[in-house]
Amino acid sequence: MKKGLSVLSAVLVLTAISCKKNESGNKSVIKTDSSETLVTDTNGKIDSVTQSSTITDINGNKFVKTDFVYKATDGTLVKVVFKNDPKESTVAITSNKKTFTLPKAETKGDETIYKKDDMTARVKGDSLHLEQGDNIIELKRTKI
Template sequence: MKKGLILSIGILTLSLSSCKKSEEGNKGIIKADSANTQVLADNGAIDSTIAYNTDINGNKSIKTDYVYKATDGTLVKVVFNYDPKSRNVSITNNKKTFVLDKSEAKVNETIYQKDDMKATVKGDSLIIHQGENIIELVKTKI
């Protein structure tokens, strides 16, 4: 019985010492820095015209595509590209796509422009100036 007790204590000690859990984690995984996920306007303030999606873990991601509705009921797909290298907006309607580059951003307003076409984003509204025409769009809840 003494041998059995000594043997079981030895096995228990051996198993406890060999199963030490490392608190360092997997050294092959690179940790991503997700601290700065806010897009800033040209003046350095947070651009309020950009909406974020938040997942169940609290991580924010930038929502890039919306459906806008014109005053005549026409639906328009608008895709915002927030890549720091090339910030632009793509406006698609009737199988035609217009890509406008970001030209100016304020805290509550962002302006995109290309040639004679200009789009101003303020909150849920998008106002397009194309020559003499002014088209007002409002973000839908689709």
Template sequence: MKKGILIAASFVALSLTSCKKSESGNKGIVKSDSTETILADNGQVDSNIGYDTDVNGKKSIKTDYVYKATDGALVKVVFKYGPEEKNVSITSNKKTFILDKVQSTGTETTYEKEEMKARVKGDSLILHQGENVIELVKTKI
């Protein structure tokens, strides 16, 4: 009988100490927070901007992506959203092109510099360089 009471008491003690709830929640779950959104030129939320949320729930702007051209070439694209500069740099074959933001409608953003123009809409980026049109799609790397 003493053995049964001892086993029951130890079971209750273990279950009470192992089931502690933490108010901070599961740190491994990515939280969704829209408090720091960037607006497009028309005042709407710019859907072309991606956000990362760390394990503590702090939100930051995702700025670098890898895009894939229709011929299979990989292109690194870095967006800058600072107060003094808003541009995109496109790097491929050890060449980097920096284009300045011209316009944003919330669903489509246009960047230009000299004869080069880039339109970003969702997961696609279309480059116009003179007569050449290069279509890029965001990869899941």
């Protein structure tokens, strides 16, 4: 009985020692910041249709990524992701399983223009005006 009890206690001690976790982890992993980013509309109210996240990399740089859903005049839903980081700002437009990423070209007052090759996206308020060659697509931000 005493021999079985000492073996059991030895197993429990070894189990407790071996279960210690290493909290330091991998230092090169990108961490997500738990702070919340609030996007406001033109009236100063908090916009409830956005999904924002702030990501901090290993060098302490912060990246802000904001997702919106836009609706075309024909009823098609389009996912639009605005990404701002210290080096560049981009917009990614996803529709029909295709994504177009355009870098920010300029800002004129309350209008922001993104360009790449023959594609231009003009963002003003809740509307996004997309031009590609002779094709023009009007998109409005929507709530889902």
